[in-house]
Amino acid sequence: MLEGQPCLISRALPSSCEQESKWIYMHYHLLEISSGGKGKRPAADDAARAKKKPLNHHDHDHDHDHHSNCLIPALGRDLSISCLIRCSRSDYGALAALSQSFRALVNSGDLYRFRRQNKIVEHWVYFSCSVLEWEAFDPGSKRWMHLPRMPLPNECFVCSDKESLAVGTDLLVFGREMNSQIVLRYSILSNAWTPGPKMNTPRCLFGSASLGAVAIVAGGCSPQGGLFASAELYDSETRTWVELPRLNTPRKMCSGVFMDGKFYVIGGTGAGGALSCGEEFDLREMRWRVIENMFPVGSGSSGAPPLLAVVKNELYAADYAENLVRRYVKGGNRWVTLGRLPERSASVNGWGLAFRACGDRLIVIGGRRTGGGGGSIEINAWVPGEGPPRWELVAAKASGGFVYNCAVMGC
CATH class of the missing domain: 2.120.10.80 (Kelch-type beta propeller)
Structure with a gap:
C-alpha cells in the first residue's frame, strides 16, 4: 500500500476514454513505482512501448482486453494496470463508477489476481456479532462497512454452529x-x-x-x-x-x-x-x-478450538484461560510466554473472542455485553517484536459483545 497522498479520482462519469485520463490524477510516487523512475512522470515513448509490449499479467480473454485497453490512454494499458493495482482496495468502488471499462476490470477480479502476482496485499477483517449480520473493517483507513444481510436458508442454519473462511476474494460461511x-x-x-x-x-x-x-x-x-x-x-x-x-x-x-x-x-x-x-x-x-x-x-x-495466528511465519497462541499470549519455538517444539492479552478480551471458554493475524499484526477482537442485550466490540492490535505485547486500541464500536465468526481476507 502506498503512503502519502492518495489518488484523487473524480466522481464524474466520462463519456469517452480520452476524458477518463483527465479525471484521474495519480500521485507522483505511484507513477514512480510503475515507471521505475525517480519522482518523474513516465515519458511518452515509455507509454508507447508499454502499449506495444504486453505484460505477463494480461492473460485474460479478449473481452477483458477490449474493456481495459482505454483505462488511462496517456499511460497505456500496462502502466495503467500497474498503477491501479497499487491503489487501495477501498478506492475500487470509485474506480468502478468512472466508466464501463473500469467497472469491467474491477468486477472481473483481474486486479486482485495482478495484485497477488505482484505481492500487493491489503488485509481486511470480517466478523459477525449477530447470527445473520457481518461487518468488515479496513485497518488502513479505519473504516467500518456493513455487509448485506445473509439470506436465511432455514432455521437450522441459524441455530447450528458455523465456521467461516476467507480465501481469494470470497468469504465462505459453513452451516x-x-x-x-x-x-x-x-x-x-x-x-x-x-x-x-x-x-x-x-x-x-x-x-x-x-x-x-x-x-x-x-x-x-x-x-x-x-x-x-x-x-x-x-x-x-x-x-x-x-x-x-x-x-x-x-x-x-x-x-x-x-x-x-x-x-x-x-x-x-x-x-x-x-x-x-x-x-x-x-x-x-x-x-x-x-x-x-x-x-x-x-x-x-x-x-473453544485453539486460538492461533501466524505472523511472519511465527506461530502465536492466545491462552484465554490465563489471558496470555504465547509464541511457538519451532526448533524446540515448545511455547514461551510473551505477555498478556488486552484487558477487555473477555470470552466464554475462548468462545466469543477472535485472535487473528492481519498482515504484520496480531489482532484481538472482543468486547463485553451490557444490559439489554447490547454491547461493544474492540479491535486491539500489536506488531510482534522484541519485548512484551503492547496492544493498541485500533477501533471500537457499539455491537454485540460476542464474536460468533471472524476471518481475515488478504487480497
Missing part, C-alpha cells in the same frame, strides 16, 4: 441442516451472498486456513458427531474442492494455520479425548507428518 451442510459465499466483487460450493465430505468443527487463492480444511465431524480424518483443498479461482491425503489422527475442534508454506492442523479432540499433537502437510510432497506434543492440552471439551 448445517439436520443432515447436510449449507455453504454461503460472499464476494467482494459483487457485494452479494450466493450459495457456495459444498465440500466433497461436508463437515463442521474443522480446522482451516487460507493462503492466497487456496484454502485447506482438515478434520471435523459429521452432523451426528463422527470424527473425520479427511482433508480437502479449495481453489477460489475455480470454486472447486479437491480431496487430499487423510490425517493420521481423526479430530474435531482443531485449528489450522499456514506457516513456511505448509499447512498445520493443531490440537482438537480425538477418539480418546483432547489431543496435544499437531500434523504438518507438505503441499509439494502431499503427505502429513505428525508432530507430537505440539500444543498443550486444554481444559476440556467445552473450550
